[in-house]
Amino acid sequence: MRHFTKLVAGVLALAMTFAGLAVPLAASAETTVTVGAVFPLTGSLAAFGKTSVQGLQLAAKEINDRGGIAALGGAKINLVVRDSTSDPADAANATARLIDDVHPIAVVGAYASSLSLTSSSVCERRGIPFLTMSFTDDLTNRGYKNTFQVVPKASVIGSKQLNYAVDIAKAAGDPLKNIAIVYENTAYGTSQAKGLQAEAEALHVHVALFEAYPHGLTDATPLVQKINASNAQVLFPISYFTDAVLMIRALAQSHSKVQIVGGAAGFVIPDFVQTLGSLTENIMSIDTSAYDQYGSFEKAYLAAYHTFAPHEAYENAVSLFAIAAALQKSRASTPAALRDALASLDVKGGAFSGMPGSGVKFDANGLNTDAYPVMVQWRNHNLVTIWPASGHGVQAAVWNGKTVK
Amino acid sequence: MAVLQALVNGTLVGGVYALITVGLTLIFGVLEIVNFAQGEFLMVGMYVAYFSYVALHLDPMLSAVLAFGVLFGIGAVLERWLVRRVLHGPEISQIFLTVGISIALQNAALAFFGSDFHSVHVPYQTASLSLGPIPISVPYLLAFAWGAAINLLLYVFLVRTDFGRAMRAVAVNAVAATLSGINVSRVRMIAFAIGAGLAGLAGAVILPYAYVYPTIGLQYVVIMFTIAVLGGLGNVNGAVIGSLIVGITQALSALFLPSALQNLVVFALFVAVLMIKPSGLLGRSHAH
Structure with missing residues (x-):
């Protein structure tokens, strides 16, 4: 008998637990849209994963504070974050x-x-739209239907990195003849470096050094010795933060005066200037977003996290804004319907103003055709946009001590 | 000219490697345990130097002493409460323990210090001296000087002091050492603590030219093990010689090989040495 009582009590307790669970689930199914976020929160890329998620969380808050997705009855964005690790x-x-x-x-x-x-690849197999601000060309040349790249691809970034440098040098009356390219041997480094190299050949600029190195250097002096031996006017490093820091310090120790034009990533984050201080002055980098055009996002980020918003924070926010715009347009309630809505999306201005080209419109491969790279430069511990000269809010570039407009 | 420059750089880097590796090899020599957490001890030392710099404006070259002390304490506690328990266990439990400590330290650092990159700003950070036409990096030179001083001190300690002799006795034969009245447990604890402390000191000393974040240890651990095994695991002099060989080989091979293959010659040399002398350059042949 006592056994029986226990059993009944157990079943009741269980039923109550499920009832308790079922109520909010049923209620929330109509009023939230779940968006997944997979970023490296541990391992060597953790710092970048953290800022990416911070940008997404701010974007979700902004969308929800404005009343959610109006077309879906004010549905709120429910962001679920998972750790991809760095592997x-x-x-x-x-x-x-x-x-x-x-x-x-x-x-x-x-x-x-x-x-x-x-x-x-996992998202493609499951038929879930995957939005990214990663650079490599391979993301949108595999014929995937569900991958959307909001930024320009690596080979374009690489070619513009050179192209803009050639233009700026020419405008400064110091034509570019001899360059060095060093890159980490990863998907990102290799594809961007190839873009750079192809553009150099097309523009008849001599590549005195084209050198891959293993990511995660413990000592950059041998690499720097090669850079110095190449007598290049400009160094194009495609590196994450860690290798960039070792390289720039070793260059300074060897009294190098080479102009550095970085490949985004580690060159354009708050840690870069906090670590290298005045060594960053006049270092240029290609970039995929314009810091001075973020609008309300910039202020919200500064207030919440006390640094400027790095490009990955803003671009991941743009991915979420694009999802919200596509949901608003299509009232999609399934991943497949959202995919179609994203494929025909064409939005400009507003929250997208910080993207050079200020819009999002995907081609058949999922690449954002509105976006183009810009050149930025560290001045007095701040990043300013310097090229193309015709862009929004562009400031004069400094090249070899000369101001170029 | 380029060769001379590479030799100078390689020697400096080799001196730094010696400092990083000597703790690992000391621990193996005395405790016969392979400490996979050595890279994380280095990381904690870097954080000690970083926070000393932020809070007290202490130069890492000075806070290195503090880093040694902190890691000495951590090492002593870990040995007393964890490592000691597996010393006579199967090797697999020793591996699990030290790998476990390394994972725990990485994640503790991530939880308490965050994933951001940190470094320090010191005036000599980007300075270099000129030896004729060859620039010599000051932060490397200082780290090299620390490495030389520490290895000299360690040599004197091991050869000239009673406690050092006791440590070597334990390394050679723990049973005979016990029979001669040496407190073997205490010697092992101190040896582990010194080994951890040296990794902490090395971390502080390299911070001016490097940076710290929770998994930085993984970047150094491969080179540590390569050098320690090449020199003869457990032999302190072997670690110094191995460090100089690896540093100079890396610098010289970069002159004629792509940087992506930076370690090709090092590992080829490594395999060749182990084929001829499986116990490493100065390693003693193990009877067991």
């Missing part, structure tokens, strides 16, 4: 688990190209 195989697993657990309508990820490649 591509783990990124794929994390994405698959995320999809199984919360059934997101879309996934945003995963900062680094190598992580986004595996994560996007």
